[in-house]
Amino acid sequence: MVKTKTNTEDYLRMYRQMMRIRSFEDNANQLYLSAKMPGLTHMYSGEEAVAVGICEALKVTDKITSTHRGHGHCVAKGANFKEMFCELLGKEQGYCRGKGGSMHIADQSNGNLGANAIVGGSMGIATGSAFTAKLLGKDDVTVCFFGDGATAQGLMYEVMNMAALWNLPVIYACENNGYSEYTKTEEIAAGSITARAEAFGIEAHQIDGQDVLAVNELTQKLVARARKGEGPFFMELMTYRYHGHHVGDINREYYRSKEEEKEWKENRDPIIKFRSWLVEQGIASEDEIEAMNAEIKKDAEEAVAYAEAAPYPDQSEVDMHVFTDVKHALA
Amino acid sequence: MVKTKTNTEDYLRMYRQMMRIRSFEDNANQLYLSAKMPGLTHMYSGEEAVAVGICEALKVTDKITSTHRGHGHCVAKGANFKEMFCELLGKEQGYCRGKGGSMHIADQSNGNLGANAIVGGSMGIATGSAFTAKLLGKDDVTVCFFGDGATAQGLMYEVMNMAALWNLPVIYACENNGYSEYTKTEEIAAGSITARAEAFGIEAHQIDGQDVLAVNELTQKLVARARKGEGPFFMELMTYRYHGHHVGDINREYYRSKEEEKEWKENRDPIIKFRSWLVEQGIASEDEIEAMNAEIKKDAEEAVAYAEAAPYPDQSEVDMHVFTDVKHALA
């Protein structure tokens, strides 16, 4: 791995953020399995280096758009556990007052314009966010996260064309985890994903999404160039999801093998890899790391307990926020 | 130019078909200018070698989908003047009983699945038509005509992906006439159009759309391969429209120069070029060609007169054909 930040703090924060995502997801999964979470959710576990490598290269005012598999992006962009778990449980103190849930979690205070339950649905939003920056003369960059499956949505080509024509400061980040739902990527994507971006004149990179430093280094470069008006850019990040498509997708041998899962989890885990590197480089000791892990675990568990005890929104909220200027739309 | 058919009849038919399109359009334009035609229409003049070069490589059972600029495709695929003019005037004997008009003219007896007033709107239809051929084991090929402007519609990338994954017998024929409405292609298309198809693993060719023999030769090859399951293919045909975007677009200096128009009309006209070649090669004499032209002109004028005198559909038709199984939907 390449050293991209010389600052110990930065490395440790990257580790911490990856670990926080993993911990968040372990708890979310548990909530589902114990039937405490309403609906379904999609776990980000395994893909942590992507969200963290990218978001650690961004400022608070930089924007991201996220996906149905969005907890990782949300944490990486700076969100708190409490408001996140509250949202997942539909509680009033959630980021969206319980109205959005897992698939619509947003945290605009940190520049997260929100998860999206329409595959590819946020590609226009991300491009528009970059348009705003250009029009208003801000130097904010927007990163658009989406899966390999989302490359099948025509919207992507429409907005890439405009972003390229107008040099918008947007980075399209394709999280290629090898599957869309229960289907392998090669069965639904003809040709080459990066070539598709290149055909629009967009510089595209394929990169190991399990290597947080590599991801971070590339992103830093591209973000800096995008700020100068050299965008847009495209990144295809090769990664893997550890869980099923959603928490309920338990028996998945019919579409992917246990061996494949084992291989990724044991030999390509982004956290394990980065942890050994930190220790090797003398940036942190095993003990320090264990302490960090324990602290994160505690944080997460406390946040879960908090969220479980937190109140639901009052029923009178049901017709609030339909319009900005009407307190109760149905009153 | 390359000789691709040794048969004199074939050459003469290609000439005749190009000339028929030109003649049809001259009359249609005249109908508009004399306020005899309801609504607007988009002239194909200048692009004749594209439609004819391609359609002359097709069987009657092969299918095409057409565009808002669709008269050329319709004639080239075998339609009659009378039913076409009747349709343009909204008469009962039109191909669509007057219900479709210029922008929806279709001639399913010759495999023309219809013009489409939604830019890019027929790309799915063409791909589906090819899907039918594959599913039912027919060797029919479908050609999807569309403009350079239509490459901005996301639908194109969605269906190219599926066509490529499933090797569908479809040929995407992009008529690049340099403009979409009042905008130059380079202002609305980033990167390269053929590269976009190639990125999906589709073999793509850019070709002079004013050279009917070259177009025909390439199409024959691609059609033969598509019939064998080697499709899909993509063709970008460089061409030019002589008139405005539509018949009412008269003052167009603000988006393109008179010189440019003159250059194409005088030095790159597909009919003039092919005509000299026919004479040079001794395939037809000037007199024979003039006789052919005169005959076509007469045909067109007679068809116009016929259509002008033809009756409108009875008002009772207004709620017919809403559903296949209900004679009058509102009865």
Next chain:
Amino acid sequence: MREITLSQAVNEALAEEMRRDETVFIIGEDVAEAGTPFKILSGLVEEFGTDRVVDTPISEPGFMGLAVGAAMTGTRPVVDLMFGDFIYLIMDQLCNQAAKTHYMSGGKMSAPLVLRTNMGATRRSAAQHSQSLHALVAHIPGLKVAMPSSAYEAKGLMKTAIRDNNPVVIFEDKLMYNDKAPVPDEEFLIPFGEANVKRAGSDITLIGTSSMVQVCEAAAEILAKEGIEAEVIDPRTIVPLDEETLIASAKKTSRVIVVDEGHQSYGITGEIAGRINEKAFYHLDAPVLRMGAMDVPVPFSPALEDITVPTPEGVAENARKLMSGEMIHAA
């Protein structure tokens, strides 16, 4: 009679029709091996193969367009749209293309396809996976719209839909997939445009669609205990709509409530109430009442979601008011 789930009913209908007519095929995301996320299609790919049970990329506009073209050229696609909320993505292909093909071609072409999708809230799926959008398509001439209220209707209407020569949209309530109902072993079809009187009654008419039929039946049970005899009617198809049965019942009972799970405003209750008001006005003792889902996006939080849809208690309460002559809503 044996009882099967609504899922099984759909599965049987498809299997039977695919056996009967080899031009019928299924197309959509994860329809083959996975049998859809709802596992509705399990077993079909094993019997009919991947040529006729076709997994697509996540390209809703693309595969909908493909289906239109396939239908126009001799096959009978059954399009699987995973969530009704995605109908927004395919509106152009469905409403500008499929719905108008027959009419625009003057009756010469048609697009005999079925769009299978779903509806229904209270599944904690939040605003983009919970909508009931049948009103949008019911408004477009050229589309038929079916809303099965149990496994029995799901089977009979699906078989009719596949044999219909027009585009048909079927909305299944996703909360009823596991609900069982008696379904005959022998083949049967349910004709379109024939409402089903689920329960006879003389005091008030409750008209419900889809799962609201059950809500109306439950309300009728409550009311029966109070001595109010409610007639419950299921229109089964909203296009065509069996006005006659609805109006006859309205004339008999002189009081009507229309219950539907789409948003109330500008939804389908307005049309149904409007027709009854117009044609049974002088027989009505009270205005036709409409009960739709609240005019709010569907909230995620369970505390809010459940109150957005009509309930048996709510229907019963309104029925009581109507019976007691209370001038509901009257200013």
Next chain:
Amino acid sequence: MREITLSQAVNEALAEEMRRDETVFIIGEDVAEAGTPFKILSGLVEEFGTDRVVDTPISEPGFMGLAVGAAMTGTRPVVDLMFGDFIYLIMDQLCNQAAKTHYMSGGKMSAPLVLRTNMGATRRSAAQHSQSLHALVAHIPGLKVAMPSSAYEAKGLMKTAIRDNNPVVIFEDKLMYNDKAPVPDEEFLIPFGEANVKRAGSDITLIGTSSMVQVCEAAAEILAKEGIEAEVIDPRTIVPLDEETLIASAKKTSRVIVVDEGHQSYGITGEIAGRINEKAFYHLDAPVLRMGAMDVPVPFSPALEDITVPTPEGVAENARKLMSGEMIHAA
């Protein structure tokens, strides 16, 4: 007062708001140099430059999505959708994204944008360029919907729309672009949700939207000669709807006809009639009559097209029947 055309009114409204607020920008196809095919925006690009009057590729979903993201991040896009018929293409971005942003985020984000588009048949533009699709968006919570009936309303409603913090859809009748009306020189706004009583009368209420207001006024003229005094009301916005004014008038006259150019079935007349029936039932002498466009795709042929939309004569005839106590439609 000076008279200007509806086009000029829109142009002025945009220019004024763009001067007032530099975050306002226009985006769409051929909006800049060409000033749209209808020449509505002429001069704006000269004043505000191509950064704020942005020509796009033919990518309706793409630029609609871009507008949503731009609106969410601090600008106020005015999206130009060339024909109302293309709204099908952008439904996902409009209805799943823009309409729900505020609600799903629990009130933390919003999408203040204006979608300008048009409606109206009898222009010989056939089935895909003549639809009046306002019913589709009026059904979706979170969207406001304005339907100007003259240059005056076009200006006042547009300015209000741009200042509104919610997504607003404005449907202009494309046949009225050249119609003149008195419009004050001074700045003015027209609040949403306030119906306009165009003509007072005591015998019958005629409610019309968009160009149907003129149709109702013309009908009122005819009726006045016969001694029938019709009240004509223009709701101006259908979301929010000024129920109060409509109901008060209904109670006064006891007879109502609702006239609209959308397809009648499952269109907006059902909602308006439904609310009046519910809330003024005991004051009505006759059922509220609904007159929409025929439930057929718009035919091209002039012989058919003109009979698909409501006319002054048709409205007057129905009014006479209502007045004479004839039980229209009553079986």
